[in-house]
Amino acid sequence: MRGVNTHDRGFDPASVIAVDDLPDGLVAVDDAGRVVSVNRAAERLTGVPRERAIGADVTDVLPLRDAEGRDWWKWLDPYGGLSIRSRQVELPLLLDRRELLVAARFVRSPARGGRVVRVVVTLRDAAARHRLERSRADLVSTVAHELRSPLTSVKGFTATLLAKWERFNDAQKLVMLQTVNADADRVTRLITELLDVSRIESGRLEIRRQVVDIPARARRIIAGRVAAGEPEDRFVLTVNEPLPETWLDQDKIDQILANLLENAVRHGRGKVTIVVEPVEWGVAVSVRDEGEGVAPELASRVFRQFWRGNGRRRGGTGLGLFIVKGLVEAHGGTIGVQRAPGGGAEFRFTVPTGAPDFA
Numbered sequence: 001m002r003g004v005n006t007h008d009r010g011f012d013p014a015s016v017i018a019v020d021d022l023p024d025g026l027v028a029v030d031d032a033g034r035v036v037s038v039n040r041a042a043e044r045l046t047g048v049p050r051e052r053a054i055g056a057d058v059t060d061v062l063p064l065r066d067a068e069g070r071d072w073w074k075w076l077d078p079y080g081g082l083s084i085r086s087r088q089v090e091l092p093l094l095l096d097r098r099e100l101l102v103a104a105r106f107v108r109s110p111a112r113g114g115r116v117v118r119v120v121v122t123l124r125d126a127a128a129r130h131r132l133e134r135s136r137a138d139l140v141s142t143v144a145h146e147l148r149s150p151l152t153s154v155k156g157f158t159a160t161l162l163a164k165w166e167r168f169n170d171a172q173k174l175v176m177l178q179t180v181n182a183d184a185d186r187v188t189r190l191i192t193e194l195l196d197v198s199r200i201e202s203g204r205l206e207i208r209r210q211v212v213d214i215p216a217r218a219r220r221i222i223a224g225r226v227a228a229g230e231p232e233d234r235f236v237l238t239v240n241e242p243l244p245e246t247w248l249d250q251d252k253i254d255q256i257l258a259n260l261l262e263n264a265v266r267h268g269r270g271k272v273t274i275v276v277e278p279v280e281w282g283v284a285v286s287v288r289d290e291g292e293g294v295a296p297e298l299a300s301r302v303f304r305q306f307w308r309g310n311g312r313r314r315g316g317t318g319l320g321l322f323i324v325k326g327l328v329e330a331h332g333g334t335i336g337v338q339r340a341p342g343g344g345a346e347f348r349f350t351v352p353t354g355a356p357d358f359a
C-alpha cells in the first residue's frame with residue numbers, strides 16, 4: 001500500500017484503515033520529532049500529503065502556533081520538561097490561519113517516568129464546534145424569546161385584572177381571560193414541541209406501532225379543521241387503493257398530517273389536496289396547496305429548526321417541519337417538498353409498511 005505508514009512496528013492494515021476513518025486528525029511523532037503516522041483527516045487539515053509528511057520534522061508538517069504567534073512545539077517541549085507529564089489537554093491553536101483544537105499524549109518508556117518515545121497529537125476542526133456552539137446559543141435565545149412574549153401577555157393581563165378587577169365589565173374580563181388562556185396554550189405547545197425536538201435530536205423518539213388507517217386519520221384531521229371553522233370544500237382527500245397494511249405510530253402520524261395541513265392552510269392558499277397512495281415499499285402521502293409554494297433553493301431549509309420564511313408574521317415558531325421530518329424519519333421514511341402540479345407547495349412523505357413491534 002503506497003502512502004501508508006509502514007514505519008510502525010506491528011503494522012496492521014486494518015487498524016490503519018480504521019484510523020483513516022476517524023473524523024479527527026491524528027499525527028504520531030517519534031522520539032526525535034519525526035512524523036511516523038498521519039491519518040486522512042490530518043492530511044486534509046494540514047494540507048500535507050502523507051508521502052511528504054512521513055519522516056519529516058513535525059514542526060514543518062504541523063507548524064502550530066498559539067494566539068500570540070508562539071511556536072507550540074517549542075513551548076510544549078515534549079521531550080524535555082517534567083517526566084511525569086503524560087498529556088496536553090485540548091486547546092485552540094492556529095495552523096496557518098485556521099483554528100484547530102489540539103490535544104497531545106506523550107507515550108513514555110517505561111510508561112511511568114520514562115523518556116518520551118512517541119507523541120500522538122489529535123486535531124479537531126474548531127470551526128465545526130463553533131458552529132454547533134453558535135447554533136446552541138441561537139436556540140437558547142430563540143426559545144427564551146418565544147416563551148417570553150406569551151408569558152409577558154399572561155403576566156400583564158393577570159396583573160391588570162388583579163389590580164383593577166372592579167373597573168372592567170364582564171365582556172372586557174372575558175376578552176382578557178381568553179387571551180391569557182390562548183397564550184398559556186401557546187407556551188404549552190411550544191414546550192411540547194421543544195421536548196419533541198430534544199427527543200429527535202437525541203434519538204430518543206419511540207415509535208409504538210399499530211395498524212394505522214392513514215386515509216381515516218387524514219379524514220379525522222380534516223374534520224377537526226372544519227369543526228374549527230374552515231370551509232369544508234377547502235380540503236380534498238384522494239386515496240389510491242389498494243393500500244398495504246401499515247404498522248405505524250398513530251399519534252405521530254396524526255401529528256405529521258396535522259402539521260402539514262396546518263402549514264398548507266396557514267402558509268398556502270386555495271384548496272388543500274391530500275393524496276394517499278401505495279408505493280413500492282410503503283405508502284406515500286402528498287399534501288398540496290395552491291399558494292406561493294417553497295422556492296427550490298429553500299427546499300432543505302424549511303425543515304430546519306426555527307426556520308420560517310415569511311411565516312414570521314403568521315405566528316409560527318418554525319419547529320413544525322423539523323419535527324415532522326424527525327417523526328417521518330423515526331418511522332424509517334422520507335420527506336421532501338416540491339412544486340405541486342397546480343402550483344403551490346407539495347409536501348410528500350413516504351413511510352414503509354413496518355411490522356408489529358416484538359416486545
Ligand SMILES: Nc1ncnc2c1ncn2[C@@H]1O[C@H](COP(=O)(O)OP(=O)(O)OP(=O)(O)O)[C@@H](O)[C@H]1O
Pocket residue numbers: 263264265267268289291292293294302303307308309310311312315316317318319320321322345
Ligand atoms: N405549504 C407551504 N407553503 C409555503 N410555505 C410553507 C409551507 N409550509 C411551510 N412553509 C414555509 O416553511 C416555514 C417553516 O415551516 P414550519 O412548519 O417548520 O414552521 P411554521 O409553520 O412557521 O411554525 P410552526 O412551528 O408553528 O409550525 C414556514 O414558516 C413557511 O415559510
Ligand SMILES: [Mg+2]
Pocket residue numbers: 259262263316320321
Ligand atoms: Mg408549521
